Structure formats: structure tokens, C-alpha cells
Amino acid sequence: MTAAVFFGCAFVAFGPALALYIFTIATEPLRIIFLIIGAFFWLVSLLLSSFIWFMAATLTDNKDEPRQRDLLIFGVLISVLIQEMFRFAYYKLLKKSSEGLKSINPVSGLGFGIMSGVFSFVNTLSDSLGPGTVGIHGDPPQFFLNSAFMTLVIILLHMFWGIVFFDGCEKKKWYTLLVVLLTHLLVSALTFISPYSGLNLVLAYIILVLTGIWAFFVSGGSCRSLKLCLLCQDKDSLLFNQRSR
Amino acid sequence: MLTFMASDSEEEVCDERTSLMSAESPMPRSCQEGRQGLENGEGAAQWRGFPQRGQESEEDHEEDPDRYVCSGVPGRPPGLEEELTLKYGAKHVIMLFVPVTLCMIVVVATIKSVRFYTEKNGQLIYTPFTEDTSSVGQRFLNSVLNTLIMISVIVIMTIFLVVLYKYRCYKFIHGWLIMSSLMLLFLFTYIYLGEVLKTYNVAMDYPTLLLTVWNFGAVGMVCIHWKGPLVLQQAYLIMISALMALVFIKYLPEWSAWVILGAISVYDLVAVLCPKGPLRMLVETAQERNEPIFPALIYSSAMVWTVGMAKLDPSSQGALQLPYDPEMEDSYDSLGEPSYPEVFEPPLPGYPGEELEEEEERGVKLGLGDFIFYSVLVGKAAATGSGDWNTTLACFVAILIGLCLTLLLLAVFKKALPALPISITFGLIFYFSTDNLVRPFMDTLASHQLCI
Numbered sequence: 001m002t003a004a005v006f007f008g009c010a011f012v013a014f015g016p017a018l019a020l021y022i023f024t025i026a027t028e029p030l031r032i033i034f035l036i037i038g039a040f041f042w043l044v045s046l047l048l049s050s051f052i053w054f055m056a057a058t059l060t061d062n063k064d065e066p067r068q069r070d071l072l073i074f075g076v077l078i079s080v081l082i083q084e085m086f087r088f089a090y091y092k093l094l095k096k097s098s099e100g101l102k103s104i105n106p107v108s109g110l111g112f113g114i115m116s117g118v119f120s121f122v123n124t125l126s127d128s129l130g131p132g133t134v135g136i137h138g139d140p141p142q143f144f145l146n147s148a149f150m151t152l153v154i155i156l157l158h159m160f161w162g163i164v165f166f167d168g169c170e171k172k173k174w175y176t177l178l179v180v181l182l183t184h185l186l187v188s189a190l191t192f193i194s195p196y197s198g199l200n201l202v203l204a205y206i207i208l209v210l211t212g213i214w215a216f217f218v219s220g221g222s223c224r225s226l227k228l229c230l231l232c233q234d235k236d237s238l239l240f241n242q243r244s245r
Numbered sequence: 246m247l248t249f250m251a252s253d254s255e256e257e258v259c260d261e262r263t264s265l266m267s268a269e270s271p272m273p274r275s276c277q278e279g280r281q282g283l284e285n286g287e288g289a290a291q292w293r294g295f296p297q298r299g300q301e302s303e304e305d306h307e308e309d310p311d312r313y314v315c316s317g318v319p320g321r322p323p324g325l326e327e328e329l330t331l332k333y334g335a336k337h338v339i340m341l342f343v344p345v346t347l348c349m350i351v352v353v354a355t356i357k358s359v360r361f362y363t364e365k366n367g368q369l370i371y372t373p374f375t376e377d378t379s380s381v382g383q384r385f386l387n388s389v390l391n392t393l394i395m396i397s398v399i400v401i402m403t404i405f406l407v408v409l410y411k412y413r414c415y416k417f418i419h420g421w422l423i424m425s426s427l428m429l430l431f432l433f434t435y436i437y438l439g440e441v442l443k444t445y446n447v448a449m450d451y452p453t454l455l456l457t458v459w460n461f462g463a464v465g466m467v468c469i470h471w472k473g474p475l476v477l478q479q480a481y482l483i484m485i486s487a488l489m490a491l492v493f494i495k496y497l498p499e500w501s502a503w504v505i506l507g508a509i510s511v512y513d514l515v516a517v518l519c520p521k522g523p524l525r526m527l528v529e530t531a532q533e534r535n536e537p538i539f540p541a542l543i544y545s546s547a548m549v550w551t552v553g554m555a556k557l558d559p560s561s562q563g564a565l566q567l568p569y570d571p572e573m574e575d576s577y578d579s580l581g582e583p584s585y586p587e588v589f590e591p592p593l594p595g596y597p598g599e600e601l602e603e604e605e606e607r608g609v610k611l612g613l614g615d616f617i618f619y620s621v622l623v624g625k626a627a628a629t630g631s632g633d634w635n636t637t638l639a640c641f642v643a644i645l646i647g648l649c650l651t652l653l654l655l656a657v658f659k660k661a662l663p664a665l666p667i668s669i670t671f672g673l674i675f676y677f678s679t680d681n682l683v684r685p686f687m688d689t690l691a692s693h694q695l696c697i
Binding site for chain 2 (some may be wrong): 028029030032033036037039040043046047049050051053054068069072073075076079080083115116118119120122123124126147150154187188191192197
């Protein structure tokens with residue numbers, strides 16, 4: 001399409017993640033490593049779920065369109081389950097290797113999120129540089145923007161889920177894990193239950209805001225600290241730095 | 246090859262002999278005719294750790310990784326030492342992540358934009374069997390034969406180098422290295438520049454070209470073989486690794502490339518870890534002689550780490566010299582001729598001559614062969630992954646994780662370790678599985694606009 005679409009969608013989808021990376025992770029080598037390890041864990045979970053889907057698809061070997069779609073939905077649900085399992089495995093690994101977990105919570109989620117976002121969006125992005133017309137067969141012409149916003153919401157959601165999940169594991173609140181899993185399933189299910197991508201996006205963003213507020217309170221923020229931060233009366237404005245002290 | 250470069254103290258001369266580290270470079274197997282410059286020598290990648298026994302505090306720190314690698318001992322308070330060790334180790338890992346990533350970025354960017362490096366245009370003489378055969382079995386057989394020939398060439402060159410080194414034919418080795426880097430810096434750069442200009446349809450006249458290539462090549466030769474700013478040397482090493490990797494990507498046929506990658510990791514493992522392996526023998530010989538590594542074949546990243554804690558090793562205070570300075574003097578004396586000049590400049594301007602009690606210099610070294618083969622893997626993934634970025638990214642992450650694990654093992658074992666096997670294994674696994682399993686899944690998801 002055009003370079004404007006490419007850059008616009010790229011920054012919409014990856015801008016906040018990049019900003020988070022630059023301001024909180026790039027300064028600490030250990031966090032960069034944990035980010036890459038998180039990305040690796042997500043990759044392995046994707047590999048496993050693709051394998052299961054592939055096996056299911058080749059075993060049933062049915063070329064019906066609805067059957068394929070059912071298999072795909074099955075694949076998506078399995079994938080979400082496996083992702084959360086690997087998030088737990090990642091938590092176990094971090095627990096073994098480092099005592100100071102608090103500062104790592106957002107990093108792990110961000111690792112998952114970045115990898116997830118990149119894998120779902122980068123091929124679309126590279127297609128947007130080439131020639132073509134979007135929606136020529138009646139599909140919505142805002143395909144790129146929708147995908148970009150969806151990618152953004154997924155990345156941020158992964159980060160919030162990471163914070164909440166790890167906190168739940170630390171404090172042995174197992175219901176937290178269940179809620180994270182259910183929210184993830186909900187967000188994924190939205191994409192195939194509802195055909196209106198606009199509605200999907202709005203709902204996903206609502207879930208994002210709610211999860212964000214939950215993560216904020218879980219990681220120790222309070223209304224008071226938020227007020228201090230916004231009014232710049234706080235000594236440093238990054239919540240992460242505060243917690244890691 | 247990965248080496249820890251610790252600051253020297255006076256008593257480390259005999260300690261180095263007892264330590265298992267040696268500062269040896271991988272085999273520089275440059276080829277005499279045309280194409281393949283440093284690939285053979287650099288293929289034998291190796292890892293060394295370099296703890297100086299005279300510096301106890303560093304040893305303690307390097308043993309601390311065991312504590313965080315094994316399961317956490319309950320009831321142990323989170324020690325400052327442990328945290329510092331972790332941070333110290335993490336810094337080393339990042340010091341290698343950055344150049345490896347840069348090299349891969351250069352290679353992938355070139356592959357995706359310049360068509361020349363993905364066109365089939367003949368093969369190297371080291372891989373004489375063609376892959377344009379009718380049957381799958383024949384193709385597989387040809388690729389295995391190609392691999393055998395390539396690996397035997399590498400083995401022969403390695404052994405040749407070990408023999409040369411053992412019999413102290415330094416002039417020959419230096420000449421060989423200089424010839425290879427001349428070829429890389431001038432000929433391959435010229436070809437690369439030509440292809441890039443062709444791709445972007447930019448005209449450049451011959452005088453400008455001559456000036457550019459001459460300056461680039463001459464400064465490169467000076468930086469790599471003699472003295473130069475560390476950053477510039479690192480940049481040149483990354484560039485020549487990328488150029489070499491591009492040559493491989495272009496001239497190695499498909500299946501042969503993958504089999505060669507697998508075979509060279511096995512060879513690396515064998516050559517570095519077996520007692521009679523050529524690389525290990527080289528390591529031990531260099532260790533006995535206390536000589537520095539050939540700087541043209543090793544990427545080094547000196548780092549200054551500030552020790553801000555109470556447990557400071559007193560021997561580090563005398564250590565504010567150039568690394569390998571005592572060795573330089575030793576080799577100067579023992580050989581009676583100028584030793585191979587050290588290329589590393591002190592990383593800090595105010596560093597020589599100041600009695601800064603808190604600073605120690607550390608560095609990590611990785612052989613250029615590792616850079617080359619990592620980039621070949623990622624580049625091949627980018628070239629043949631059917632235009633798919635997911636495969637490239639998956640291989641990239643896999644290689645970085647492999648590097649991380651290898652560094653972890655290095656911190657645990659503290660001896661020469663091969664850097665290729667783990668990363669290449671992960672890379673290969675992820676390439677084939679992403680290409681065949683993940684790609685259909687993600688494509689199907691994208692076409693139905695589902696999200697996982």
C-alpha cells in the first residue's frame with residue numbers, strides 16, 4: 001500500500017512496546033535476557049500448539065470448510081492453554097534463578113507480548129509495503145489498522161497478564177491464574193465469535209483497561225501514588241523503578 | 246570462540262599455565278584461491294573462559310553462577326555477590342548479543358533487498374555436487390557428499406594451522422590472515438557495493454568508487470591487524486563476517502547448507518572438547534606459550550566493570566594495563582622479534598596510569614566463525630523461508646537463546662567451549678519446525694483473522 005500505512009501501523013502496533021523497552025528494559029542487561037527468554041518460551045508454546053493443530057488437521061484430513069474452522073478454533077484454544085502453561089513454566093524458571101522477581105514481572109509479560117505481536121503482525125506489515133488494494137472483495141478496508149490495534153492490545157494484555165500471573169503465583173492465589181486464562185480465552189474467542197472487528201476491538205480494549213487497573217493495584221500502586229505521579233510530586237515517575245527498590 | 250579477558254596481574258603468568266583457558270583463536274583457514282577467505286578457520290569456533298587465578302574475588306564471582314543455576318537454596322539471603330554475579334554475567338551476554346544481532350540484521354537486510362545474494366549462480370569448488378537432480382535421494386546424497394568435502398577441507402586446514410602454529414611459523418600465518426582480510430575487505434566489499442548500488446539504481450563513478458573502497462579497506466586492514474579504536478575494529482569484524490556469510494548463503498546449495506551447518510556444529514564440539522581435537526591442542530599450545538589470540542579472527546568486546554563492593558581483590562589494583570601486555574612482552578622476549586601487535590586499545594581514555602581502585606577490565610571474545618555461521622543460518626532462513634518473517638525471527642531468537650545457554654555453561658565450566666553446537670541445533674530445530682508447522686498455522690489464523 002503506502003509507506004504511510006506501513007509506518008503508521010508499525011508504530012501503532014509496536015510503539016508502546018518499544019517505548020517500554022527503551023525506558024525500562026534496555027538499560028538493564030539482565031532484563032534484556034529475561035525478555036529474550038520470555039520470547040523463547042512463547043515461541044516454544046506456539047511450536048507445540050502448531051504441532052498439535054497440525055497433527056489434528058492431518059489426522060482428520062477433512063477438507064470441509066466448517067471442519068477446518070472447527071479445527072482452527074480447537075487450535076486456538078489449545079494454543080491459549082499452552083501459552084499459559086508456558087507462562088507458569090517461565091515463572092518457575094525465574095523463581096529458580098533469581099530472587100528479585102518483582103522487577104521482572106512486566107519484563108516477562110512483555111517478552112511474551114512482543115513475540116506474540118510480532119508473529120501475528122509482521123507478515124501483514126511486510127505485505128503492506130507491496131502493491132494492492134485492501135478490501136477489494138468487500139472486506140473491511142481498515143484491515144491494517146484493525147490488525148495493528150489488535151496487535152497492540154495483545155501486547156499490552158500479555159504484559160498485564162504477566163504481572164498479575166506472577167503475583168498470583170507468588171502469593172499462591174491460584175484463582176488469579178484461572179482468571180488470566182479465562183481472560184485470554186475470552187480475548188481470543190472474541191475474534192472468532194463476533195464477526196465485527198470493530199466490536200472485538202472495543203471489547204478487547206475494555207478488557208485491557210480492566211486488566212491494566214488490576215495489574216496496577218497488584219504491583220503496589222494506589223490511587224494516592226497515581227495522583228502523586230500525575231502531579232509530578234513523586235520522586236520518580238516510573239512505577240517499575242519504585243517497586244524494584 | 247569465547248574468551249573472558251580479565252585484567253592481568255603479575256602472578257598470573259604461571260597461573261595461566263595451570264588454568265584451562267588459552268587465548269587461542271580459531272583456525273584461520275583462508276583459502277588460497279579466490280572465494281572463501283576466512284570461512285574455514287573461523288568455522289572452528291571455540292569458547293574460552295579466562296579466569297585469572299591470581300584474582301580470587303573474580304574466581305569467587307565466577308563460581309557464584311553455580312548458585313543461581315542450581316536450585317535456590319532455601320533460607321539463603323539474596324546476597325549482593327549473587328546479584329552482582331548475575332549482573333556481571335548478564336553484561337557479558339549482552340555484549341555478545343549486540344554484535345551477533347547486528348551481523349544478522351545486516352545479512353537479513355541484504356538478503357531481503359539485494360536480489361544478487363539469492364540468485365543461483367554456480368557453486369563453490371568445495372561443494373562440487375549439484376543439487377539439480379531428478380530424485381530426492383540423489384539430491385540428499387549429493388548434499389551429504391558436499392558436506393563431507395567441505396568438512397574435510399576444514400579439518401585439513403585446521404590441522405595445517407595447528408602444525409604451523411606448533412612449529413612457530415608465525416610469519417606464514419600472519420601472511421595468510423592478511424591475504425584473507427585483504428580479499429574480504431577489498432574484493433568482496435567491491436562486489437557487495439556494486440550489487441547494492443545496482444539494486445537501488447544509484448550511479449557511482451569509478452573515481453568515487455576507488456576512493457570509497459580504498460579508504461574502507463585500508464582503514465579496515467589497519468584496525469583489524471594493527472591498532473585502532475575498539476568500536477571501529479568491532480564494526481569491521483562484524484562487516485567482514487556479514488560479507489563472508491553472504492558469500493556462503495549465495496554459493497552453498499540449499500540442502501548442502503543445512504547439512505553443513507549441522508556437521509560443522511558436530512565438528513566444533515569434537516574439535517574443542519576431545520583431548521586430541523585440533524582446536525584443543527591449539528588451545529593448550531597457546532596456553533603454554535602465553536600468547537594472545539590472533540586479533541583478526543576474534544571479536545572482542547572489552548568492558549569495564551566497576552567493583553563497588555567491599556570484597557576487592559588487591560591484585561586487581563596493579564592490573565590497569567592493556568590486556569596481554571605481559572604476554573606481549575613475553576612473546577617479544579621469547580621470540581626475539583616483534584610479537585603480533587595487540588589490537589585492543591584500552592577502553593577508557595583516562596585508564597592508563599591511573600590507580601583507580603575500583604575498576605577491572607573484563608571482556609568476552611567470540612570467534613568470527615560463530616558470527617558467520619549464525620548469520621548463514623538466519624540468512625538462509627530469510628532467503629528460503631518463502632518470504633516469511635516468522636521463520637527468520639524464530640531462528641534469531643533460537644540462536645540468541647543458544648548463545649545465552651553457552652555463556653551460562655562457560656560460566657559454570659570455565660573452559661574452552663564451542664559456541665556453535667547449542668545455537669545451531671536450536672536454530673535448525675526452530676527453522677524446520679517453524680517453516681513446516683508454525684507457518685501453516687499462523688497463515689490459516691491470519692486468513693481467518695483469528696488471534697491467539
